[in-house]
Amino acid sequence: MWLTIDLRSETAIYLQIRDQVIQGILLNELKIGESLPSVRQLAADLGINMHTVSKAYNLLKQEGFIQIHRQKGAIVNAPNSYQASEEYYEQLKKAVKPLIIESSCRGISKGYFYKICEQIYRNIGLLEKGG
Amino acid sequence: MWLTIDLRSETAIYLQIRDQVIQGILLNELKIGESLPSVRQLAADLGINMHTVSKAYNLLKQEGFIQIHRQKGAIVNAPNSYQASEEYYEQLKKAVKPLIIESSCRGISKGYFYKICEQIYRNIGLLEKGG
Amino acid sequence: MWLTIDLRSETAIYLQIRDQVIQGILLNELKIGESLPSVRQLAADLGINMHTVSKAYNLLKQEGFIQIHRQKGAIVNAPNSYQASEEYYEQLKKAVKPLIIESSCRGISKGYFYKICEQIYRNIGLLEKGG
Amino acid sequence: MWLTIDLRSETAIYLQIRDQVIQGILLNELKIGESLPSVRQLAADLGINMHTVSKAYNLLKQEGFIQIHRQKGAIVNAPNSYQASEEYYEQLKKAVKPLIIESSCRGISKGYFYKICEQIYRNIGLLEKGG
DNA sequence: GTGGTCTAGACCACG
DNA sequence: GTGGTCTAGACCACC
Incomplete structure (x- = not known):
């Protein structure tokens, strides 16, 4: 798993997740159209609560980095969706x-x-x- | 008064104060040995809680930017006290x-x-x- | 196929189907007594789950827009069946x-x-x- | 209290709150700069959970209708903040x-x-x- | 006192 | 299986 969090950090966990997903997109570890782990899966892997992951995903959605599909989970958007404004x-x-x-x-x-x-x-x- | 705060900002007020004091030092608006306004004074001027100003001053002290004297109040330190480590x-x-x-x-x-x-x-x- | 769905939409797929069937009726693309595609067929064409199509058809039936026959499949009703109440x-x-x-x-x-x-x-x- | 919710409604509670706050702004029951009830207060009054109210307030903030101040709670914005785009x-x-x-x-x-x-x-x- | 974050566990809608 | 909503209760930062 390429995503790690630091529970002792000052930065809120959901923001750490957000930052690392963005990094993953930049480094092409997460390609366009690729799925992120499910909310439950990632929460289990990181040993944190579902809602914390959900909050991160919703923020990423709001910022245009991902889409959240009903069944397919979270999908990485094309760059034009999060071009600097x-x-x-x-x-x-x-x-x-x-x-x-x-x-x-x-x-x-x-x-x-x-x-x-x-x-x-x-x-x-x-x-x-x-x- | 060179110090202004934005109550609508996301940034905590005590951090806004801290940042502006540092900016004041950089721009030489606050010279070495000069006194900052008293906690009471600044709190009154900005219309905020004394605790908030106090918190900002304590942070600045901890970071080496100022000293806090019982009588003379907050005094700007020489650059060597806050040189990048x-x-x-x-x-x-x-x-x-x-x-x-x-x-x-x-x-x-x-x-x-x-x-x-x-x-x-x-x-x-x-x-x-x-x- | 006049029916298209947007998997990225916020609107549930079964509601998209429902809305488009209603639109089809309004625009006379679907005439009284005409058959809708079978559940299997439509699900295959749209690349979605049969349950989803079935849910849409059942909703349309419940709302009076169509009838569901065991043999003939889904049939468009006459307007009096879904007149505004x-x-x-x-x-x-x-x-x-x-x-x-x-x-x-x-x-x-x-x-x-x-x-x-x-x-x-x-x-x-x-x-x-x-x- | 001008705000009421219907627990039996299809509409999510947090959306009901959102809609009614917008209505309150439109009808001038909530004036520019006025404070909304605190998250805890409103939750208690409505007999619902704090987080549900918080979610509604955050949505309203995101949509430009209100600001959320650290201590003063939620404040109604001026119309230019939520002008139709x-x-x-x-x-x-x-x-x-x-x-x-x-x-x-x-x-x-x-x-x-x-x-x-x-x-x-x-x-x-x-x-x-x-x- | 305020809102923000996190946890734990439940139920529901969707597919 | 997925995410969305809601609850209950905790701790923290800010003022």
């Missing part, structure tokens, strides 16, 4: 801004910040090839 | 990673992501000159 | 009311709402001529 | 179409359908004056 750009900016401000305040230069981003992008790229 | 790098990475993953998944290229960051850096620079 | 008026009102309320709340005027209805009626009329 | 028009059409088709099939003329709508609009108008 104006609204998302604003949201992204709002999320990045405080990180840049704090890191700058703590003495991290723009160049160094980009170096960190570069590491993350490289990391993703490697995973994409490996996966 | 290994721990902070890891934390920063963990915060940036899901943003990069989601934005990539939504079709935002690395170049475009950096363009957004660049805007934010420019924005801060302008404020520095202006302030 | 007092009960149906109430049901229709209950269905329309929340739509009018929400649309009014969202700033859609009565005139505009009627304009939307007019479009739908026109659409049906065109289909009637075309079909 | 293109997307909503399509959704409305899709909801109205099968009602028009079935009613036409059952022998209800366009004129009579509008008469029914007229009744509903009048009903709302009277309530607006009365409330």
Whole structure:
């Protein structure tokens, strides 16, 4: 199972699931039209409650990443369903801004910040090839 | 008053205060050794609970940005007190990673992501000159 | 085959079938006394479960639109079998009311709402001529 | 309490709450900036579970009708937050179409359908004056 | 006090 | 089998 959660993390479990499904889509571990595990199945595998998984799936549905079919369960959407919108750009900016401000305040230069981003992008790229 | 909060925001008020104090330090609106408004004062000005301001100040203290004196109140520390640590790098990475993953998944290229960051850096620079 | 279903729709499949059979009757694609496809046939054509088709047919029977013969299968009834009753008026009102309320709340005027209805009626009329 | 639910109804409780809150906004029983009852309060008043109310409130938030403040609870938004969008028009059409088709099939003329709508609009108008 | 999250277990609609 | 709804009761963060 490619999906793991950290019960000790600050991040809510349902958000961890959401983030990892998005990562799975990006890394092509989850292909368009592919099914996610059923709510009950994933809950059992992760040792958590059904409703927590359901909440994650509903959020992903609302954000356009997946569809939820009556019987077939959750299906990965095509990219056009979750293409970045104006609204998302604003949201992204709002999320990045405080990180840049704090890191700058703590003495991290723009160049160094980009170096960190570069590491993350490289990391993703490697995973994409490996996966 | 340079500090404003948005009650409608998703972000907790005490975190909004924290973020803006850090921004104030970065932009040199708050200089080393300078005092922050008293807990009572700020709470009254913003029309919020004292506990909330207190929580923000305690977090800032814990993160090394300020000291809290019984008499003089909250005082801005010198940069060496909050210089980025290994721990902070890891934390920063963990915060940036899901943003990069989601934005990539939504079709935002690395170049475009950096363009957004660049805007934010420019924005801060302008404020520095202006302030 | 004039009947198509959308597996991605929120609407249950058996209700989609029901709605389209009613539309077929209205547009005279299905004439009085004409047979509907057999449960097996339709299920195979649509690639869905027999139970689902069966459920739709039973609902249509219960609502007076069709009769189900052991040998001849499902047969379209004459209009007097499904003429609007007092009960149906109430049901229709209950269905329309929340739509009018929400649309009014969202700033859609009565005139505009009627304009939307007019479009739908026109659409049906065109289909009637075309079909 | 202006809000009542029907436990025997086909409509899910959380949707009944949603619909009635929207009605309350339309009829100006709930004014801009006004607070809805707290999740716990309303649940207790209606004799239902907290989560059911919470689900309704979250849906209303998502649809732009209300904001959910950390401490102040749910607050009614200004109309511009839930103005009809293109997307909503399509959704409305899709909801109205099968009602028009079935009613036409059952022998209800366009004129009579509008008469029914007229009744509903009048009903709302009277309530607006009365409330 | 508020809402948010999570658990545990039930019943139902759909296919 | 699937997801959707509802209940009951717990703990937490925020203010």
